[in-house]
Amino acid sequence: MRVLVVTAVAAEAAAVVANAEGAPVSLPGGYALTRTPAYDVLVGGVGPAGAAAAAATALAVADRPYGLVVSAGIGGGFPPHAPVGSLVVSDSVVAADLGAETPDGFLPVDELGFGRTVHPSPPDLSALIAETLGATRAPVLTVATVTGTAARAAELSARHPRAAAEAMEGFGVAEAAAAYGVPVVEIRAISNAVGPRDRLAWRIGDALAALRQAFHQLAPVLEEHS
Numbered sequence: 629m630r631v632l633v634v635t636a637v638a639a640e641a642a643a644v645v646a647n648a649e650g651a652p653v654s655l656p657g658g659y660a661l662t663r664t665p666a667y668d669v670l671v672g673g674v675g676p677a678g679a680a681a682a683a684a685t686a687l688a689v690a691d692r693p694y695g696l697v698v699s700a701g702i703g704g705g706f707p708p709h710a711p712v713g714s715l716v717v718s719d720s721v722v723a724a725d726l727g728a729e730t731p732d733g734f735l736p737v738d739e740l741g742f743g744r745t746v747h748p749s750p751p752d753l754s755a756l757i758a759e760t761l762g763a764t765r766a767p768v769l770t771v772a773t774v775t776g777t778a779a780r781a782a783e784l785s786a787r788h789p790r791a792a793a794e795a796m797e798g799f800g801v802a803e804a805a806a807a808y809g810v811p812v813v814e815i816r817a818i819s820n821a822v823g824p825r826d827r828l829a830w831r832i833g834d835a836l837a838a839l840r841q842a843f844h845q846l847a848p849v850l851e852e853h854s
Contacts, residue, residue, distance in 0.1 A: 712835075719767060781824075
């Protein structure tokens with residue numbers, strides 16, 4: 629079985645495959661997938677819906693089954709759990725804004741009586757990946773709108789006090805993986821702090837470099853699952 633790595637954009641995919649020989653594979657829908665000896669890397673698009681559609685497509689047309697799906701890329705970090713430049717590995721992937729606003733506050737969709745908002749990552753594997761990378765292992769939040777204010781950051785931290793990172797694709801990837809019975813792990817390289825939007829403080833280049841190094845270190849671990 630192989631490993632499928634899903635990124636949002638081409639720059640993230642390039643970082644993931646930077647240290648491996650890759651061959652392009654055509655998928656229905658025009659999705660760009662690169663096959664390497666250790667894993668396949670898919671550019672799935674930005675946001676949970678696009679990521680879910682792309683991941684589901686790759687899982688549906690695979691000529692050999694995948695044994696693991698990894699949502700990977702850069703993301704925002706929640707201080708003090710994940711400073712800029714660090715890595716976060718999921719112990720769970722959480723849909724942070726899937727639900728309803730009420731006079732008493734936010735209610736996640738599972739508390740409304742339908743759906744789910746959490747996909748646990750396989751504990752032994754996510755712990756091994758975190759140990760290999762020297763990364764923080766914690767919940768990773770999926771949001772459809774990136775946090776841009778201190779008030780929103782405080783609200784998310786209050787609802788998810790252990791969360792270490794925020795990104796836009798993980799839960800969509802996890803939903804697709806769950807539909808095919810495949811476990812999921814999310815890996816995020818932190819480019820900015822979750823909070824007030826300050827593009828001058830973003831360190832995207834450093835985060836992409838950290839992502840590149842992470843997958844170089846992870847190749848032997850992922851090959852065991854390929």
